[in-house]
Every structure is written in C-alpha cells, then in structure tokens.
Amino acid sequence: MPIKGELLVVSDSLDNCRFLEDLLSRSNWKVTQFSNPNKALIAIEDIRPAVVILDLPLDLMQAKFTALLTLDLETAYVVILPEVNPREVAKFFHKNASDVLIKPFATKRFHEAIDRASEFKSLVRQNLEYRQQLEDANRELNESLHLLELDQIAGNQIQNSLLPKTPFKKNKYQIAYRISPSLYLSGDFVGYNILYDRYLVFYVADVSGHGSSSAFLTVLLKFIFNRILKRHKAHKDLEIMAQAPKGFIEHINREVMALDLDKHLTIFAGSLDTKANKLRYAVASHMPMPLVISNGKAMILKGRGKPVGIFDDAVWKVEEMDLPNKFLLTLVSDGVLEIFPNKSLKEKEKIISQSVLESDGSIEDICKKLGLTEIKDIPDDVTILTIRKNN
Numbered sequence: 001m002p003i004k005g006e007l008l009v010v011s012d013s014l015d016n017c018r019f020l021e022d023l024l025s026r027s028n029w030k031v032t033q034f035s036n037p038n039k040a041l042i043a044i045e046d047i048r049p050a051v052v053i054l055d056l057p058l059d060l061m062q063a064k065f066t067a068l069l070t071l072d073l074e075t076a077y078v079v080i081l082p083e084v085n086p087r088e089v090a091k092f093f094h095k096n097a098s099d100v101l102i103k104p105f106a107t108k109r110f111h112e113a114i115d116r117a118s119e120f121k122s123l124v125r126q127n128l129e130y131r132q133q134l135e136d137a138n139r140e141l142n143e144s145l146h147l148l149e150l151d152q153i154a155g156n157q158i159q160n161s162l163l164p165k166t167p168f169k170k171n172k173y174q175i176a177y178r179i180s181p182s183l184y185l186s187g188d189f190v191g192y193n194i195l196y197d198r199y200l201v202f203y204v205a206d207v208s209g210h211g212s213s214s215a216f217l218t219v220l221l222k223f224i225f226n227r228i229l230k231r232h233k234a235h236k237d238l239e240i241m242a243q244a245p246k247g248f249i250e251h252i253n254r255e256v257m258a259l260d261l262d263k264h265l266t267i268f269a270g271s272l273d274t275k276a277n278k279l280r281y282a283v284a285s286h287m288p289m290p291l292v293i294s295n296g297k298a299m300i301l302k303g304r305g306k307p308v309g310i311f312d313d314a315v316w317k318v319e320e321m322d323l324p325n326k327f328l329l330t331l332v333s334d335g336v337l338e339i340f341p342n343k344s345l346k347e348k349e350k351i352i353s354q355s356v357l358e359s360d361g362s363i364e365d366i367c368k369k370l371g372l373t374e375i376k377d378i379p380d381d382v383t384i385l386t387i388r389k390n391n
Contacts, residue, residue, distance in 0.1 A: 002028070004118065005050035009033040010040040016055050023110055037064050048074060051098075051118050055080040058088065069095045076117035080105075156185055159215055162222045163190065166363075170194050173274055175202060177385040178363045180335075180378055183210050187265075188333050188381040189218035191225045195232060199241050200272040203248075204286065204385050206333045207265040217256065217263055224252055244271035249284050249308060249316040256309040264309035268331055272387065277323050282316040284308050288349050290331040291356055294324040298353040328361045329387040335380035339371060361388055 007029040009020045017033035024031050029051070034040035037060060044052060052075055054065055061079065069077050069092070076098040081089070089100050098117035101110065167176035177190045187210055192202035205221055207214040228248065232241055240246075248269050256263065268290060270281035283289070283303035292299045305316045323329075332352060340348045355369035363384055367373055372382060 004029050006047050007031050007051045007053070007114070008040060008043060008047070008049045009053045009055070010037060011035060011055040012037065012057065012060060013055075020053055020055060023107055024114075027111065027114070029114075041065075041068070044068070044072070044075065050121065051076045051078065051114055053078045053080065053114070058082075058084065066095055069097055072096075074121065076121035078113050078117050156181075159185060159189075159218065162219060164192055168192065168194075170200060170274060172389050173200060173272070173387065174389075175200065175385070175387045176363050177204075177383065178367065180367075180372060180382045182335070182378050182381050185210070185212060185215035186381045187214035187218065188335065188383040189221055190383060190385055191222055193225075193229055195229060195241055196238065198273065198275050199244060200274055200387070201229070201244055201270070202272075202385070202387070203245075203267055203269040204331050204333065204383055205265050205267045206286070206335075206381070206383070208263055210381075213261060213263065217261070217265060220255065220259075221252065224255055241271070242273075243318070244280065245269040245282050246280075246318050249282050249305070250314070253308045253311075253314060257312055261309075264307045266307050266334070272323075277325070277389070278320065279323050279329070280318055280320045282318050284316055286331075287334055288332060288337065288345075288352060290329055291353055292323070293328040293330065293356055293361075294326060296357070298357055300349065300353070323389070325389070327389055328356070330356050330366065331383075331385045333381065333383040335378065335382035336370065336372075336384075338379040339375065339382075361386065 004027070007024065009017050009031060011017045011020070011033075012035065014035045017035050021031050021033050032043065032047075034043060037056060041064065054061060054077060056065070058081065065077075073096070077096070079092050079097045079100045080103065081100060082103050084102070089102070092100050098120055099113040101113055163179070166178075167174050175192055179186055179188050179190065181188070187207035189205050189207070190203065192200065194200050203221070203225065205218065207217045228251065249267055252267065256265070265284075266286045267284040268281065268286040269284075270279060272279050281301070281303065283305045285305060285307035289303065290301045292301065301319070301321075303317070303319045306314045336352060337345070337348050340351055343351070352370070356366055359365040359369045363386060366384055366386070372378070
C-alpha cells in the first residue's frame, strides 16, 4: 500500500515515542519520533507533516504547542492527555486540535482518531487550495475586467468623437441630440449634415444588443453615411438629393447583411428641405414614432418598415410631409420605453407626447420631463434628437 504521509510522534519520553510508533507499525504512515519538543517544533515547520501526535504533560503542551495548534491549519494534531477535566479537553478542541485521547485508550480508538484527523485535514488542505485557486482566478478576472473597462472607455471616446456637434444650426433650423448609454459603449447613434446649403439629412439608429459588436455597427453607419454624402457632393446629385433618403436604408441593409454579424438595427432616416420646409423620411422598425409639435398640439408621424440586417430584399418606403412654419420634431429611441414599466405602448407614447408638449423644446427640459435626469442606471441606451424651426 502507498505511504499515507508524514506523521510525527512527539513526547517527553522516549518509551512513549516507541510505544506509539509500534501502534503505527502497520498503518503505512512514515513515522518520525521526537522526544525533544523543541526539535519537534523545528521539524514540524520544516516537514509540514499530515499528522502530529502530541503526548506531553499538560503544562508543556500549553507552553509549547497551544499557539501552533491555532495557527497551523494544514496539519492535524491528535492530543493525548492523562485523565483531565472536560474543560481542558474542550480548550484543546477550541484551539484547533483534531482529536483528544485520554489515557488509557484502546488501540482501535487511537487509529480511528488518526484516520479521522488526517481525512479532515486533507479536506481542509483541499479547501485551502481551492480558496487559493479562487483567489488567483478572481485576481485574474479583476485584471481582465480592468483591461476590458479601459478598452470600453477608449471605445467610448472614439465613438463620441464620431458623433456630430450639438446643437447644429442652419438659418431658422436647429438640430440637437443627447445619447445616454446604459454601458460604456452605446448601440444608439445619430448622424446629420447639411448638403448644398439646403438639405438637412439625418438618422437615428439603434443596434441590437450591447457592447463592442453593437458599437462597431454604429461606427460602420457613420462611415457609410459620410461616404454617401461625399459621393453626392462630388457628383452634385441635386436630383437624387431631392429624393433622399430614398435608397439609404437599403444600402445600409446590404452592408450589414454582407458582414454576417448576427446583428440587426432600427433606423429613422430623414431629409429636411430647408428651402421648401418639407420632410422626407423612411422608417426601419423605429419606435416609438417621432412627434411633430406645433401650435400646442402633437402629431405622431406615420410609417413602418422592417428592421435592417434581417431581410436581403427588403425595401423601405419614403414618406413625405409639409412641415408647419414653426415646429419641434422629436425622435426618441426605444430605450425610453423601458423607463415606464407596467404601461402599454399607447400609454407610453402618450407620456412621451405630453412630456415633450410640456417642455420648452430643449433637450435638457425634455429629459427632465421624461424623468431621465433622475435615473442613475438606465436599463437601455436612450437617445433623444430634436429638430426645431422658429419664425
């Protein structure tokens, strides 16, 4: 049979050491005896045995080994005492002794005490090893999370640098936005620009999911949007711009489908002709629908369309409407809907309409009326974009 491990017998009597060692002759322990307690202490520190049997006078035991029993969690200590009162026995158990034998004891009882002690301490050692492994894993996890957090912060800074300036003014028109991400990186994004000193083109997008993969699509949207605008500027496509945003969402859909990212997104894309005061727009599953506030009344825009990134051959209809001479167009992402739990969609839309109507039209006041300024941890990204025209 294999050796069970190191076992030290410590006594102030050489005869006692030999007697206890004889009891262990067939137990497959590697036994070392010490009749000098001081040398035993050095050996315990050096060998780190599995079991130590202490057969010493009570005062010597207390003076030399009591503190060690309390501190040494890896070694099992079996204490042998002459007949003493139960209070002294309880003290040794309290000090971390694995077992206490009172002389005289049966050989079977002796072996049972050693086996139980070694098994118990084996579990203790395993638990200590597991604890150390968990502490190491936890430390590595914290380091990884810290690096991830730094990456997320850097990504957030890059994402913010790609957003347009706010507010942006063109004659009597002003466009502004606010994105409140639920994490470092946002799946919501906005883009806008002015072309030919006339067309205010814009979009609000909401990518499914969270994290870097969703944020990557917002960067791709920015790239596609800028590429299309540069092409139109270079070719002076006035007739095509008059039809914008026709074909814009279809183009994005092809790009997203080609990437095969298992991501989809909702978009509201629009083009405002500042000369004719006319809005053309397309809806790709964006909700809630935007509001036009004019003369103290709210009108919800009509339109529907499939989300982007799911259907290869999807087509999005372009709606058209004449705008009032004075208006406030407000778009919010569906993250706003999460703020009002236990409400139906119609009830939520009514709350949004009423909040915008009661506001002064600024992004800050709309957020305040919606209760966004009071929420610390929003459940989803929230975007608010406004376009207003004053006489």
